[in-house]
Every structure is written in structure tokens, then in C-alpha cells.
Amino acid sequence: MNRKNSKLLKTNLLISIILIFGFAITAIFSYRANYQVSLNNVEQVSSLSADGIYYQMSSLFSKPINISLTMAHDSLLIDHIxxxxxxxEDSEYILTVKKYLEAYQKKYDFDSVFLVSAASGRYYNFNGLDRVLTKENPENEWYYSLLDSAEEYSxxxxNDEVTGADNVITTFVNCKIQGPDGRILGVVGVGxxxxxxxxxxxxxxxxxxVRVSLINKEGDIEISTSYTGYEKKNWFDVYGQEDIKSQVLNWNDASxxxxxxxxxxxHTDKSYVVSRYIPELSWNLIVEQETGQIVHEMKMRLYQSFFIIMLVILLVLVIITTVIRNFNGQIVKLVDEHQMMFKKATEELYDSIYELNLxxxxxxxxxTEKYFSSLGAGKMPFDEGLRVIAKKQIKEEFREGYVQMFxxxxxxxxxxxxxxxxSYDFMITEDGINYHWTRVETYLFFSQEDQSVHMFSYRKNIDSEKKKELMAKQDGMTGFYTKITTETLIQKQLSEHPENRYAxxxxxxxxxxxxxxxxxHAFGDYCITCFTQKIRRHFRESDILGRIGGDEFAAFLSVPSEDFGEEKARELSKALDMECVKDGVSCxxxxxxxxxxxxxxxxFENLYRCADAALYQTKENGKNGFTIYHERGAL
Known part of the structure; x- marks a missing residue:
């Protein structure tokens, strides 16, 4: 009896050791696999969060920057300064400035709208004359730094020092005002x-x-939920990330x-850092997610699993199989939970998700197969199906770019x-008639399972967002592009298609x-509207039309030859010799x-300089005409 008990004890002990060892090995490998899945989820969620914040920030700041630049180039404001x-000492002069700033503040609902005169140092806002800026006051460093810099805006x-603002921390957009002679007359902006x-x-x-911050070129935190630029906190010092400082600060790719x-x-925890450069602000967006909490939760679950396994082995060896199944079930559940978290977060951001084996x-x-089949591309290779979808759903001017991208x-x-x-933005139709803006974003990864590169494709309707973005890039009165947008679009065309001829x-x-x-001015605005409407009728939808000054406009178009461009200029000069009539007033x-x-x-700079020289020659020749610039000068 004792011998049998001893043998049973030894057998149970051996089985227990084997089971414990087996469970331990299983748990370790499962832990590692789940840990890698969690890291992949961290990467995907951080990257998607950075993209979402980037587009919202770009959209949010484009409006105040464009409004500030519009004020800075307003000929009426320049003349008034x-x-x-x-x-x-004229109270009417101050009242005029107050009403001007107040009009912008009410129209666009800014928290602050201000003007600083370079001649007197006076600081005006929508409440009137607030104070006089001096170099001795360190609070005015922003103003004198901008005057000494080569930047057009900053x-x-x-803190908002204006009387009644209670020193509330504010983000200011500051734009230089230049006179016709290039002299700096002051600074105007919004907050x-x-x-x-x-x-x-x-x-x-x-x-x-995640943890989100916006930092400047020196690495100081401009905006976060914990700090502002007013406190002068360096992100790399605060979060112990000196090792990646040069990489982040040298990253200036906005794409x-x-x-x-x-x-x-x-070195106790890992962090995943995603940085995106925002050119409109000259800041870097940083999204950081730490793995400490994830690792802690996984370890706690692992400890709990070992405790349950030991208890089950000691009490009832007969239910070992059940214990194994339960343990594996917990591991699978853990993986599924993290996958569901990522899926839920992704589905909240995007309309549909598809997977391709590239x-x-x-x-x-x-x-994915069902989607491609619904469009008649179910039995085709992916690259052929891509062209079928482009032809059936995507607006013609976006088709080739869509296919080449993916x-x-x-x-x-x-x-x-x-x-x-x-990522690619384009216009798509569901009914063959009405188009809306859509963004497709993809995540590329290497699958160990089939040793292939895979692509997750996420589609999102951005029609409302895109229309707001386009409105922010357009001049409100004429519908033409703003000066900055005009320059950006023209430079993009010149860079991407240098082989084309443009006028x-x-x-x-x-x-x-x-x-x-x-x-x-009301009649003057009406004349500008009539003038630009007449210009628009002489250009194609794909041509770039911009307002680059109060009464100065630009057009950029591809031309087959210089003779064609000359004929276009002659046609425009004749068409713009016009009468403008309103309410009995004719001009x-x-x-x-x-x-x-x-x-x-x-x-762009060379083209603008040459065209501007030709424009000057036209004015010298008596106006009401056109001049073409050639390499030897304006003729």
C-alpha cells in the first residue's frame, strides 16, 4: 500500500512538474506573442491619433493665419497706420482702429484681435488703445523678435495682457505689416x-x-494638457527623451x-513616439504612448493564471485537461480583447476596412472579396481590381493618382x-452622379504567417472636413485662393511637373x-467682385486663380506655347476693359x-518677380494693357 502510494505520489509529482513546466513555457510564449500584438496596437493607435490631430490642427490654424495675413496686406489699414x-492725440483716429479690429473680432469670433504700430509702439485692440510697448519690458520680446526676423508671420x-483679459494664456498669430516701400509699419494679428x-x-x-504635445523648433512645449509655451518647459527634459531630440527636431516632413x-x-518602460511636422505653425506634433500600464496588466493576468494552475493541479489532477483549456481560453481572450480595442478605435475613425496581400x-x-466582387472585380488580381474601382467610382482627375499610390x-x-x-484624398461617387471627398489611409506590415507584405486599407468620408479646408484657403469676397495657398499650389505644380510649360x-x-x-469701399468691393468674375470666365476649372493683394490678382495655367499665352493676355486685357454699374453709379x-x-x-519667386516687372512696365506704358517678360526684360 505504501509502495503504491509512493509510486502514485511520484507519478503525481512527475505529472505536476511536467504540467507546470509545460504551462510555464506556454504562458511565456503566449505572453511574448500577446506583448507583440499589444505593441502593434500601440503603433497603430498612436499613428492614427497623430494623423487625426494633425489634420484638425492644420484646419484650426489655417483660418487665423489667413485672416491675419489678409489684415496685414489690407491697403486701407496700411494707409491708416x-x-x-x-x-x-486724435480720439477719432483711435476709434477707427478700434472699430476695424472689433469688426474682425466679431466676424470671426477670435478671443483677441490687435494692432501694434512700429512708429509709436502703441498696442491697439478691439477695445481701443491698450498700452505702449517698450523694449525694456520682457513681456514684449515676441514683438521685437518678429520685427528683427525675416519671417512674415510667427x-x-x-498671457493676454490686454485690460480685462485676466492674463489668460493665449496662442497668438502675429503678422508683419509692410508699406509699399518695404518698410515695417507694425504687427497685426489674432489670438x-x-x-x-x-x-x-x-x-x-x-x-x-496617449500623451499629446505641440513643441517648437527648440523643443519647448507650446501646447499640451499639462504645459503651455508660457511656462518654457522643454518636452525632451520633462519626459526624459533626450536620445531622440535631434531626430524629432530635424523632422520637417509634413507628408x-x-x-x-x-x-x-x-529604462524601465518603453514608449512609442509619433511626430508630425505642421508647416503652418512651424511646430512638431508629438503623440506618445507608454507601455508600462499594458505590461503591468499583462503581468498581473499572467500571475493570476499561474496561481489558478497551481491550485487546480494540487486539488484535482483529474481535471488537468479542463485547466489547460481554461488557461488557453484566457490567453485567447486577452489577445481578442486587445484586437477588439484596436478594431473599435479604428471603426470609430473610418467607414470601412479592407485587407490585401500585396x-x-x-x-x-x-x-474585402465581397467589396471587390460588388464592383465586378472579384476574380481579378488586386492591381487590376484597383483600376476597375478607379474607373467606376473615382472622379477622373484623381484616378491615376489613386492607382499609382496603392x-x-x-x-x-x-x-x-x-x-x-x-494616404490619398480623392472624390468618389456611389450613384455615378454625385461626388464626395474620401480619404483612404493604409497600414503596411509584414505577415510572418504567409511571409508576405499586407496592407490594411481604411476609408473615411471627409467631405465636410475638406470643404471647410478649401473654404479656409479661399478669399471670402472673390472665391480665389489666398496668397499663401496660391504660392503653395503653383510651387507644387512646378515641382511635380517641371516638363510642362506654364504661364x-x-x-x-x-x-x-x-x-x-x-x-x-462698398462700391470698390463690388468692382472687385465684377472684375474677378470676368477673370474666372476666361479660365478652366483646373487653372489656379489667386488674390495676392487688395486689388491684385494672379492666374497660373498650362499653355501649349508662348504664343498661346500672349493671345490669352490680349483676350483678357480686352475683356477687362469694362463698365461696372450698381445703383445708378457707373465706373x-x-x-x-x-x-x-x-x-x-x-x-514661384522667379515667376512672380518676372511677371511683376512686366506689370510695372505696363503701368509705365500708360496702363490698360499687357506686357510679356522675356529673358532680356519686359517687352
């Missing part, structure tokens, strides 16, 4: 309270368990993210170069100041025109 020295985070920006970042932090795994200062050029999963050959090339994220045309309404002085309008061709240089 030039009269300040002779009106320093952003700074500071946005930090409360709204912090709420935006906090929403992402609470929803996706894609910089994504890094890092360790904190004491290496094998085929669809993956029933939803074709397997290009996607694999991008993945091998280190880019695992592709750049500048229009200036002759004697417009006299029209304003004689008939009033004769003419235009001075300058034209330059892209053969003179492949950048």
Missing part, C-alpha cells in the same frame, strides 16, 4: 484661447490613452509621420523604404484707390497685366 504720427503662446486647444488634445488623450520606439530616462497581389478575407509595386517599394503609412499672369485694377476714394474699369512663362525659372 501711415497717418498715425499726425493723429496721436506664432507664440503668451485663440488655450482652453479650446487643450480640450481638443485632452479628448484624444482620454480616448486613446508623413516619424515613428520611434524609445525608453524613458531610467506580395501575392490578392484580396484577404470575405469582406498599386502593389508602389506600396511594397514604400514599405521597403521604411514608410508603412500611405503666370498678374492683374492689377487701374486707379483702384481713386475708385474707393470717390465711390466708397469704367481697366487692367494692367504682366505675364511670365515657366521657362524663366522653375520656382
Amino acid at each position: 501711415n497717418k498715425e504720427r499726425t493723429n496721436l 506664432l507664440n503662446v503668451d 485663440i484661447r488655450m482652453d479650446y486647444l487643450k480640450e481638443l488634445l485632452k479628448g484624444y488623450e482620454d480616448k486613446f490613452d 508623413k509621420n516619424l515613428e520611434l520606439w524609445t525608453s524613458n530616462a531610467d 506580395t501575392k497581389n490578392c484580396y484577404v478575407g470575405e469582406p 498599386t502593389p509595386k508602389n506600396a511594397i517599394r514604400e514599405f521597403e523604404s521604411g514608410n508603412n503609412h500611405l 503666370f499672369i498678374i492683374f492689377d485694377i487701374d486707379n483702384f484707390k481713386q475708385i474707393n476714394d470717390r465711390y466708397g 469704367h474699369l481697366t487692367a494692367s497685366i504682366g505675364i511670365a512663362f515657366s521657362s524663366l525659372g522653375q520656382n
Whole structure:
């Protein structure tokens, strides 16, 4: 009996050791696999969060920047500032400035709208004259730094010193005002309270368990839920990330993210850092997610699993099989929970998700196959199906770009170069008639299971967002692009298609100041509207039309030859010799025109300089005509 008990004890002990060892090995490998899945989820959620914040920030700040630049180039404001020295004690002068700033503040609901005169140092806002700025006051460093810099505008985070503002921390957009002679006349700008920006970042932090900051070129935190630029806190010092400082601060690519795994200062936890450069602000967006909490939760679950296994083995060896199944069930559940978390977060951001095998050029999963089949591309390789979808659903001008972006050959090339994220905005139709804006974003990864490069494709309706973005880039009165947007679009065309021939045309309404002085600004605005409507009728939808000054406009178009461009200028000069009539008031309008061709240089600055010289020659020749700039000068 004792011998049997001893043998049973030894057998049970051996089985227990084998089971414990087996469970331990299983748990370790499961832990590692689940840990890698969690890291992948961290990467995906952080990257998607960075993209979402980037587009919202770009949209949020484009409006105040454009409004500030519009004010800075307002000829009426420039003329008014030039009269300040002779009106320093004139209360009517101050009242005019107050009403001007107050009109912008009410129209666009800014928290602050201000004007600083370079001649007197006076600081005006929508409440009137607030104070006089001096170099001795360190609070005024932002103003004198901008005057000494070569930048046209700057952003700074500071307390609002205006009487009644209670020193609330505010983000200011500051734009230089230049006179016709290039002399700096002052600074004008707007302010946005930090409360709204912090709420935006906090929403992402609470929803996706990340930490979001906006930093400047020195690495100082301009905006976060914990700090502002007013406190001068360096992000890399605060969060112990000195090792990646140079990489982040040197990253100035606005088209894609910089994504890094890092360790904190004491190397106890890992963090995933995603950085995106925002050119409108000259700041870097940083989204960081730490793995400490994830690792802690996984370890706690692992400890609990071992405790349950030991208890079950000691009490009842007969239910070992059940215990194993329960243990495996817990591991599977843990993986499923993290996958569901990622899926839920992704589905909240995007309308549909599809998976493709790029290496094998085929669809993956029933939803993807069903989608391509619904469009008649179910039995085709993925690259052929891509062209079918483009032809059936995507607006013609976006088709080739869509196909070139997501074709397997290009996607694999991008993945091998280190880019695992592709994005493309285009217009799509569901009924063949009505189009709306859609964004497709993809995540590229290598699947160990089939040794292939896969692509997750996420589709999102951005029609409302895109329309707001386009409105922010357009001049409210004429519908033409703003000056900055015009320059950006033209430079993009020159860079991407240098082989094409382009014409750049500048229009200036002759004697417009006299029209304003004689008939009033309301009639002057009406003349601008009529003038630009007449311009628009002579250009294609794909041509770029911009308002680059108060009464100065530009057009950029591809031309088959310089003779064609000359004929276009002659046609425009004749069409813009027009009568403008409203409420019994009639005014004769003419235009001075300058034209330059892209053969003179492949950048915007050269084209503008040449066309502007031609415009000047037209004015010298008596206005109401056009001049073409050639390499030897304006002819």
C-alpha cells in the first residue's frame, strides 16, 4: 500500500512538474506573442491619433493665419497706420482702429484681435488703445523678435495682457505689416484661447490613452494638457527623451509621420513616439504612448493564471485537461480583447476596412472579396481590381493618382523604404452622379504567417472636413485662393511637373484707390467682385486663380506655347476693359497685366518677380494693357 502510494505520489509529482513546466513555457510564449500584438496596437493607435490631430490642427490654424495675413496686406489699414504720427492725440483716429479690429473680432469670433504700430509702439485692440510697448519690458520680446526676423508671420503662446483679459494664456498669430516701400509699419494679428486647444488634445488623450504635445523648433512645449509655451518647459527634459531630440527636431516632413520606439530616462518602460511636422505653425506634433500600464496588466493576468494552475493541479489532477483549456481560453481572450480595442478605435475613425496581400497581389478575407466582387472585380488580381474601382467610382482627375499610390509595386517599394503609412484624398461617387471627398489611409506590415507584405486599407468620408479646408484657403469676397495657398499650389505644380510649360499672369485694377476714394469701399468691393468674375470666365476649372493683394490678382495655367499665352493676355486685357454699374453709379474699369512663362525659372519667386516687372512696365506704358517678360526684360 505504501509502495503504491509512493509510486502514485511520484507519478503525481512527475505529472505536476511536467504540467507546470509545460504551462510555464506556454504562458511565456503566449505572453511574448500577446506583448507583440499589444505593441502593434500601440503603433497603430498612436499613428492614427497623430494623423487625426494633425489634420484638425492644420484646419484650426489655417483660418487665423489667413485672416491675419489678409489684415496685414489690407491697403486701407496700411494707409491708416501711415497717418498715425499726425493723429496721436486724435480720439477719432483711435476709434477707427478700434472699430476695424472689433469688426474682425466679431466676424470671426477670435478671443483677441490687435494692432501694434512700429512708429509709436502703441498696442491697439478691439477695445481701443491698450498700452505702449517698450523694449525694456520682457513681456514684449515676441514683438521685437518678429520685427528683427525675416519671417512674415510667427506664432507664440503668451498671457493676454490686454485690460480685462485676466492674463489668460493665449496662442497668438502675429503678422508683419509692410508699406509699399518695404518698410515695417507694425504687427497685426489674432489670438485663440488655450482652453479650446487643450480640450481638443485632452479628448484624444482620454480616448486613446496617449500623451499629446505641440513643441517648437527648440523643443519647448507650446501646447499640451499639462504645459503651455508660457511656462518654457522643454518636452525632451520633462519626459526624459533626450536620445531622440535631434531626430524629432530635424523632422520637417509634413507628408508623413516619424515613428520611434524609445525608453524613458531610467529604462524601465518603453514608449512609442509619433511626430508630425505642421508647416503652418512651424511646430512638431508629438503623440506618445507608454507601455508600462499594458505590461503591468499583462503581468498581473499572467500571475493570476499561474496561481489558478497551481491550485487546480494540487486539488484535482483529474481535471488537468479542463485547466489547460481554461488557461488557453484566457490567453485567447486577452489577445481578442486587445484586437477588439484596436478594431473599435479604428471603426470609430473610418467607414470601412479592407485587407490585401500585396506580395501575392490578392484580396484577404470575405469582406474585402465581397467589396471587390460588388464592383465586378472579384476574380481579378488586386492591381487590376484597383483600376476597375478607379474607373467606376473615382472622379477622373484623381484616378491615376489613386492607382499609382496603392498599386502593389508602389506600396511594397514604400514599405521597403521604411514608410508603412500611405494616404490619398480623392472624390468618389456611389450613384455615378454625385461626388464626395474620401480619404483612404493604409497600414503596411509584414505577415510572418504567409511571409508576405499586407496592407490594411481604411476609408473615411471627409467631405465636410475638406470643404471647410478649401473654404479656409479661399478669399471670402472673390472665391480665389489666398496668397499663401496660391504660392503653395503653383510651387507644387512646378515641382511635380517641371516638363510642362506654364504661364503666370498678374492683374492689377487701374486707379483702384481713386475708385474707393470717390465711390466708397462698398462700391470698390463690388468692382472687385465684377472684375474677378470676368477673370474666372476666361479660365478652366483646373487653372489656379489667386488674390495676392487688395486689388491684385494672379492666374497660373498650362499653355501649349508662348504664343498661346500672349493671345490669352490680349483676350483678357480686352475683356477687362469694362463698365461696372450698381445703383445708378457707373465706373469704367481697366487692367494692367504682366505675364511670365515657366521657362524663366522653375520656382514661384522667379515667376512672380518676372511677371511683376512686366506689370510695372505696363503701368509705365500708360496702363490698360499687357506686357510679356522675356529673358532680356519686359517687352
